Amino acid sequence: MAILKEIKSMISDNKQQLLGGIASSLIYYGNVIARDQPWYPPELKQQLDPHLPSNGDLVAAVAPPAVLYSIVKLGKKTKIRGLADGAVYFGVGNITSRIAVQTLYAEGKAIALPAARFIPSMASMSKYVPSNSAMRTVAPTSGISKYAITS
């Protein structure tokens, strides 16, 4: 019972921080739900790197603490400092978690894909072909040379 009392007092002391965290969380998961809607901007669905969450997720995770801290700093609104702190606590844990999960997913996918054993490269003109020959037609052949000049 003493522990429950202590937890209750802890929550009431940090109510603003908890509200800041919950607000940030709802913004983040609201963005995840909105991702499947037709009006969602395609730029926000893209990723800067396969190891990073989508641009929209990054914005939704970083924006709430950044905006709240800007309001606190620029507007000298000390009353919402608790909200900003709570948003930072949620934001730091969330962004770390999301980047780690997306990195592990990307690594798992890279291992699961079969390695390319042979990647055909673009054929380049041999240095033995006269430089003034603008257009040449070639035909595949076997042996040392891969192509034979036909005209």
Added chain:
Amino acid sequence: MVEKNTLIGALVTGIADAALEGYYAYMDAQGKPLRGQFPYLLIPGAEFIPPLDDWIACAGVPALLYAMGKFMKKPALKSMAKGGAIYGISTLIGVTAMQASYQLQGRYTPPQARYTYIVR
């Protein structure tokens, strides 16, 4: 001002959450989904409630930090538990809202609603 220990607590809880979800995502990417296996378990009939792995990370880790702080008499650990609790409670509320929204829209069957934030 952001307290260092509280921030560390939120980070530790986030890492624990990432470890459990990251293993799921890694196996999912390899074509071996762990859906329905421990600790990725949902309550049948109430699939909007976050699965067990979220409860372990988001409620278990802050509770563990708090218990350690209480019995070892270290206020720093209690402060870390506070950060973990802010992250954990916020995440659990957010995940519940997300899964309830999916369930109400009927867009996904609930197990597929897990980890929709992963860009596949």
